[in-house]
């Protein structure tokens with residue numbers, strides 16, 4: 001975008017349009033898609049939901065919970081280890097950016113020994129990588145937030161070349177921290193007030209698209225917690 005602006009400084013409208021579309025697709029659509037899959041997985045895994053609810057109640061006092069005055073300090077965000085783990089697990093199984101592609105500037109040999117020609121394109125399927133037994137183990141298809149938690153109860157950090165939802169290397173997502181912040185605020189605010197019930201019979205199917213949205217959306221009923 002910076003390059004586009006420098007090459008064409010007399011047309012700032014195009015620059016701002018591109019910046020805006022970039023943010024809408026790269027920041028808004030990815031985060032909202034991640035949350036749809038997350039809430040669907042919670043509905044399918046009520047034990048995970050109750051563990052998150054318990055974690056919220058343990059870490060916030062009743063007054064703050066009632067007034068939604070939740071994240072006054074950034075450190076509060078790091079207390080919700082189980083919620084963080086459940087979000088990572090959801091992003092592993094349903095990465096909002098399900099694939100990426102790269103092209104070499106010149107013919108090269110990959111560390112694996114594969115030769116790539118100047119005009120080749122390498123397609124990386126982040127969706128498949130998140131479900132490969134060789135990468136995540138025998139239980140790779142199970143939704144298991146525990147895999148992200150260390151024996152000492154902290155977050156287990158996985159290398160970005162393994163957990164690829166935010167891409168890896170120099171073009172990795174710049175908004176990763178902001179995305180987690182937004183998802184945690186939203187998830188905490190909703191989960192401590194409501195239980196999400198997916199409408200019976202509503203089909204949940206991934207859309208064949210650059211952003212892994214739900215083809216028919218997520219139709220839900222909110223049940224207020226007592």
Ligand code: HEM
Nearest residue numbers: 026027030031034096097165166167171172173174175179
């Ligand atoms: C769950 C939410 C998100 C996911 C899964 C995600 C994922 C990604 C991925 C896979 C890329 C690499 C795209 C490519 O190479 O073609 C990327 C790039 C980027 N993301 Fe995110 N993103 C998320 C949220 C956000 C948010 C909230 C922001 C900003 C507030 C953001 C800003 C960016 C930017 C600026 C880049 C381009 C980085 C570069 O090319 O140097 N993202 N993101």
